[in-house]
Amino acid sequence: MGQQQLQPNINISLTEKPVKKSRWLAFMKKLAKNKAAIAGAIVVLTVFILAILAPWIAPYDPTHIEMSKKFQGPSAEHWLGTDDKGRDILSRLLYGSRISLTVGILSTLLGAIVGVVLGIVAGYYGKWIDSLIMRFCDVLLAFPGILLALAIISILGPSTANTIIAIAIFAVPTFARIVRGSTLGVKKLEYVDAIRAMGSRDSRIIFKHILPNITSPIIVQATLYIASAIITASALSFLGLGTQPPTPEWGTMLANGRSYLAQAPHITLFPGLVILLVVVGFNLFGDGLRDALDPKTKK
Amino acid sequence: MSKSNNNILEVKNLCTSFFTDEGEVKAVDGVDFFIEKGKTVGIVGESGSGKSITSLSILRLIQEPAGKIVNGEIIFKGENLLEKSKKEMRAIRGNNISMIFQEPMTSLNPTMTCGEQIAESIRIHQKLSRKEAKEKAIEMLKLVGIPSPEKRVKQYPFELSGGMRQRVMIAIALACNPELLIADEPTTALDVTIQAQILDLIRKLQKELGTSLMIITHDLGVVAEMCETVAVMYCGKIVEYADVKTILTNPKHPYTIGLLNSVPRHDQHYEGDLPVIKGSVPSPFNLPKGCRFATRCPHARDICHNQLPELKTMDDGNQVRCWIHTDVWEKQEEEVASNS
Numbered sequence: 001m002g003q004q005q006l007q008p009n010i011n012i013s014l015t016e017k018p019v020k021k022s023r024w025l026a027f028m029k030k031l032a033k034n035k036a037a038i039a040g041a042i043v044v045l046t047v048f049i050l051a052i053l054a055p056w057i058a059p060y061d062p063t064h065i066e067m068s069k070k071f072q073g074p075s076a077e078h079w080l081g082t083d084d085k086g087r088d089i090l091s092r093l094l095y096g097s098r099i100s101l102t103v104g105i106l107s108t109l110l111g112a113i114v115g116v117v118l119g120i121v122a123g124y125y126g127k128w129i130d131s132l133i134m135r136f137c138d139v140l141l142a143f144p145g146i147l148l149a150l151a152i153i154s155i156l157g158p159s160t161a162n163t164i165i166a167i168a169i170f171a172v173p174t175f176a177r178i179v180r181g182s183t184l185g186v187k188k189l190e191y192v193d194a195i196r197a198m199g200s201r202d203s204r205i206i207f208k209h210i211l212p213n214i215t216s217p218i219i220v221q222a223t224l225y226i227a228s229a230i231i232t233a234s235a236l237s238f239l240g241l242g243t244q245p246p247t248p249e250w251g252t253m254l255a256n257g258r259s260y261l262a263q264a265p266h267i268t269l270f271p272g273l274v275i276l277l278v279v280v281g282f283n284l285f286g287d288g289l290r291d292a293l294d295p296k297t298k299k
Numbered sequence: 300m301s302k303s304n305n306n307i308l309e310v311k312n313l314c315t316s317f318f319t320d321e322g323e324v325k326a327v328d329g330v331d332f333f334i335e336k337g338k339t340v341g342i343v344g345e346s347g348s349g350k351s352i353t354s355l356s357i358l359r360l361i362q363e364p365a366g367k368i369v370n371g372e373i374i375f376k377g378e379n380l381l382e383k384s385k386k387e388m389r390a391i392r393g394n395n396i397s398m399i400f401q402e403p404m405t406s407l408n409p410t411m412t413c414g415e416q417i418a419e420s421i422r423i424h425q426k427l428s429r430k431e432a433k434e435k436a437i438e439m440l441k442l443v444g445i446p447s448p449e450k451r452v453k454q455y456p457f458e459l460s461g462g463m464r465q466r467v468m469i470a471i472a473l474a475c476n477p478e479l480l481i482a483d484e485p486t487t488a489l490d491v492t493i494q495a496q497i498l499d500l501i502r503k504l505q506k507e508l509g510t511s512l513m514i515i516t517h518d519l520g521v522v523a524e525m526c527e528t529v530a531v532m533y534c535g536k537i538v539e540y541a542d543v544k545t546i547l548t549n550p551k552h553p554y555t556i557g558l559l560n561s562v563p564r565h566d567q568h569y570e571g572d573l574p575v576i577k578g579s580v581p582s583p584f585n586l587p588k589g590c591r592f593a594t595r596c597p598h599a600r601d602i603c604h605n606q607l608p609e610l611k612t613m614d615d616g617n618q619v620r621c622w623i624h625t626d627v628w629e630k631q632e633e634e635v636a637s638n639s
Contacts (some may be wrong), residue, residue: 190401191408191409193400194471198472199393200389204423212410213408
């Protein structure tokens with residue numbers, strides 16, 4: 001046998017594959033298999049698009065009062081009917097989605113940022129810092145969510161901005177706990193020791209080496225938290241402590257229709273349904289994300 | 300072994316303890332050794348002998364408050380590292396003293412590319428732009444023998460094999476051209492063929508860069524291949540400290556002898572079981588009063604169980620911590636002879 005035949009003549013290019021993309025694809029595939037998650041994602045996405053397009057697609061001005069048309073049921077003119085002041089419910093729901101999404105996302109974001117920083121500091125440094133932060137979180141968690149929000153609003157005064165702050169404060173301990181747990185796990189890994197042995201500063205270790213490795217639980221928690229933030233925001237508005245009328249908000253609309261339940265149930269029914277749909281959507285999507293991001297769940 | 304000022308590192312009476320609910324564990328208990336410039340020292344011992352804790356102590360990476368360096372001096376280039384501030388220590392880590400860890404699979408950050416990680420370790424200590432650091436990273440990968448480094452810098456650790464990752468670790472450790480490299484079981488987690496490659500690489504780079512090397516291992520094969528001086532540790536204490544030739548051909552301490560006998564030899568035929576050191580390492584909470592090896596030593600006498608021997612310097616300059624090599628032992632021998 002000639003020597004040349006033994007020479008392997010294969011051109012292997014292991015490095016050409018865009019691996020980052022394939023990891024993303026694997027995640028998307030896993031997510032796509034989960035039908036409930038897809039349904040949730042579609043709902044969430046639809047609400048987002050509708051909220052953005054609200055000024056262009058809403059058939060009427062949401063605050064325009066036309067007393068001659070009050071209490072009208074669904075019709076071709078007003079798809080979802082009108083309320084006690086003759087305002088178009090569909091338009092109000094569309095504009096309301098902007099408020100609900102803004103409150104839900106901003107409060108979650110704000111709470112997550114503070115919670116993540118507190119949790120990561122508590123987990124990384126341990127000792128008395130850990131005890132201090134976590135006991136503070138325990139105190140916050142000891143209040144029922146809505147009660148704490150009520151207390152904060154009563155101090156700050158009712159408005160949309162204060163609703164965001166109140167819900168964000170309540171979100172802090174939830175995120176801090178999750179992040180602290182993940183930090184404790186990642187902190188023990190050898191690469192953290194290795195980077196410390198390279199002379200890295202604590203801040204660099206925390207934000208460049210620990211944070212990127214604990215993003216999955218944070219993303220999942222944030223998605224799920226948006227749902228409960230929307231509910232809490234609606235509840236606060238329902239009680240008259242959140243967004244103030246005449247600004248269209250789902251909770252305010254519910255409260256408004258409450259007095260005419262027997263006479264015109266559609267005024268309460270539609271906002272209620274929308275809240276339910278959006279919250280279920282976020283929850284399904286969040287659960288799906290958790291399953292797709294968790295390497296332990298293989299279906 | 301003459302002491303000279305040519306020593307890059309001198310460890311004097313190092314004591315590192317861990318404080319647990321069950322009491323103090325003296326993981327490292329009065330360890331002395333030194334490393335000459337450009338030379339290689341091996342620290343040998345089984346699991347729990349304190350060899351890894353010794354290396355972590357040198358870099359002051361012991362996690363407080365659970366563990367603490369309670370006593371001793373670590374003199375690096377004439378300065379005591381134990382007196383340095385946290386900031387000064389950070390400037391030394393990675394820049395003057397680097398470390399390679401045991402597990403290449405877990406000692407790289409999975410969310411950063413290899414190139415980013417090498418570049419980062421350079422940028423911690425040197426004022427280079429991102430681009431310059433990246434070029435240096437490619438250079439380092441070339442130095443540690445990774446083919447097509449331009450492509451490899453963009454890859455994530457999970458895309459590399461164990462041997463490749465260990466090469467990346469070496470590249471990170473040597474990126475700032477440290478004077479001392481501590482390798483904590485650098486080849487334990489690798490295949491035998493890869494082990495040889497990695498050892499060759501470390502030795503080659505040591506020669507090229509003039510780095511001093513401290514190798515922590517339980518593999519006497521690694522010691523034979525790499526080291527000039529060897530310290531054998533048992534239960535936190537050095538039991539024998541000698542040049543590599545003496546350790547391998549004429550060991551003095553019964554533990555070293557036992558270790559060497561436990562290595563199967565190709566030119567010997569074994570009937571039944573391979574030779575082992577009988578018994579197991581004593582619990583760190585309940586160390587023997589006398590010599591810590593006494594419970595497993597075939598020569599142990601009363602004195603071994605009751606009194607801890609000192610590290611005695613022999614005529615050839617090597618050090619042994621064993622009663623057998625003291626006058627006391629010879630006297631007892633004579634007494635036994637005269638009594639019978």
